[in-house]
Amino acid sequence: MSPAAMGLTTRQVARRAAQDIPDGSYVNLGIGLPELIALFIPDDREIVLHIENGLLGMGPSPEPGKGDPELINAGKKQVTTRPGASYFHQADSFAMIRGGHLDLSVLGALEVAANGDLANWSTGGEGAIPAVGGAMDLVSGVKAVYVITRHCTRDGTPKLVERCSYPLTGARVVDRVYTDLAVIDITPNGFEVVELSPGVSFDEVAARTAAPLGDARPA
Amino acid sequence: MSPAAMGLTTRQVARRAAQDIPDGSYVNLGIGLPELIALFIPDDREIVLHIENGLLGMGPSPEPGKGDPELINAGKKQVTTRPGASYFHQADSFAMIRGGHLDLSVLGALEVAANGDLANWSTGGEGAIPAVGGAMDLVSGVKAVYVITRHCTRDGTPKLVERCSYPLTGARVVDRVYTDLAVIDITPNGFEVVELSPGVSFDEVAARTAAPLGDARPA
Amino acid sequence: MIDKRVGSPREAVAGIGDGDTVMIGGFGEAGSPIELIHALIDHGAANLTVISNNSGSGEIGLAALIRAGQVAKIVCSFPRSTNSTVFPDLFNAGRIQLELVPQGTLAERIRAGGAGIPAFYTPTAAGTDLEAGKERREFNGRPCLLEHALVADWSLIKARTADSHGNLVYNKTARNFSPLMAMAGRNTVAQASSVVKPGGLDPEAVITPGIFVDHVVHVPNPQHESELVARGARYP
């Protein structure tokens, strides 16, 4: 099995993460990979999606030509609303975030450290334009922060590390990571695997993780 | 002329103060005597009255039986709205006040000092229940603060003093005082009369003022 | 499935515990959730800290809660009423504590609590007796005071219309502190004169988004404090 073919596809990871979002939750999904989760929320659950630019109750993308350029999500894509939606300004939106009213934020990552540090806003590179958006607010305020990411970069470099090399989005903020290879909790003891993707072994995950990896799978 | 009969009646003082409110102003009128000013705003001026419990565009009292117990002013009396009114919560209401968006606040007074100190919230007496409401917010935020008051208490004690004896509402906050006897500005030199009420002499005002009194009347 | 409706004021306040901090909406009678307060009296939780702009009038609503001896401390801007001696009597007897807060500072502290802002500076009350015990710092040459956020275990508020997600709109000046208290309460209970399905409120006109509300109780014809006081009502 080549590394490229091992584990879940991106959409399968999104589907897996969606299973763990409880009915009735208020959830913010970050730009990119986390956005896919919205497609896989089980039909029997009502989840209220928050977008930080000012909407609770985000619905799916509009049919082509039916959207409003002023009804967009944080990724600046057109969206719709669900019954029970509400609009609000940025101070109220971030009051929800900073004030601990959202149950869950699911974010992408450049790196996640074994102590829960998250780096996802800047590679710190020469000539890179720094842009942070709402990421630092989300990790500082939302009750639980999950990360969804490929386990390694395209060139095979692990993204789960002992200590982040990129600038931090927040210190000790991540609770759980969903990757193509596994579901991994951040615990006081560092990374602990709670679930392996089908066909993936613990050792294969450990070999692709640049930090000690515990095994907390149910017996 | 007995002291009781000298100068303007309370309603006349309110009418006099109303003359000085410019067209287009946003104004908060305190509880009690200042409320009367609303009755005397000249017909050719549009003034937007703010009430700190959450309304811009206060109108007159409702006809008997036509009011809503949940449309009240800061004095907890029923009021109405004018076209262009808006409702808002307390944080927004005091953002207007503290943020310097109101042009004028007209307040009552226990004492006004020559340096602009105002005491109007507490006599500091034994057994008195302290209650401040929005008075300290108003004096700290509104662009101009006028006071409307009888020149002396019922027992003839001057209310315009060198230094307040009652607890302060705010330090150096009053710009002008309207009394039954005169219109008096607070200047870097202290109290200065800018207008005497009909039939009242400068010396009569000075005799009833417990601080030096300048004369800044137009020649 | 999100449905925050509960069957009665009694059920809505059942979780309030002795020693809890309870925010109660309203400015005067406008926005005062009388039916929830009366349910709290029936419930009997004691040693409460109440955060509310006033201290009630007559012997119903908030004044009745205080009179019942359930309130150990009140955080308040204007605890005086022409129609009630309940608070003054207990205060002068040393049986209830008062933290007096300027109205705008009270509103801002509650908002801060709901917004995750632990503290802020304000010019209000600098140079007055209410500066006592507070840190002072100058900004742009102006003395300001450090004020801390307020949060509560419970917030009890009154709305005109709610949907079953907890989205709320209010009636006129009854809005006052309620949207802020909804944010600052770990458990927020809203009584509403009418309750509609999700989609029954205009998303552009929602004042309190449902995320801030935990329980919705339908109270179709809420009582008015002034009418109760006028006819000398007492609770219970």
Next chain:
Amino acid sequence: MIDKRVGSPREAVAGIGDGDTVMIGGFGEAGSPIELIHALIDHGAANLTVISNNSGSGEIGLAALIRAGQVAKIVCSFPRSTNSTVFPDLFNAGRIQLELVPQGTLAERIRAGGAGIPAFYTPTAAGTDLEAGKERREFNGRPCLLEHALVADWSLIKARTADSHGNLVYNKTARNFSPLMAMAGRNTVAQASSVVKPGGLDPEAVITPGIFVDHVVHVPNPQHESELVARGARYP
């Protein structure tokens, strides 16, 4: 008589001076007051500090203002766009300054400016590179940073409907920063797709009370940034 209407975007921005600080509403294209920005380009005021969540896209609107060299500094949370190299090119050439602020802190600093709160503490960005130069203080065991209010000489915003008193309502997620910037601008200009008489807006549903607005300009069919970018438009 209160009538805040002015005849054109040109008149509305005529008072903006060199060196002024200008807040510009919008998150992406939603709420971006393109017609006011283009009028500011025609007007030519230079050396501006712009406070806005983004840095524009394509070569129209905010990106065009930056490209015209009128902006010395931008205070912004996300100055990157898939559709524009205007800001990155100038930034990498050292010809424009950037103050990067987390989005929620940006919103709260603008609100604080409008509300007369000189400074506040927030947990956001503590322990990150954006803590640099900021005071740190712990509250309830959590490190927080001291953040200062933002105010502006001018705020340029976009509304759906205005009345002649300056009361405003917005369109969907175009609301974003505009109600806050209206509060924080010493002169606030709102362009509105429709303008009605006082009484034409529901007092319960007004989002920005007229006290925060100085000038209203009727722009009946505002352009959409994405459509302009899609057809390669440039301004001027």
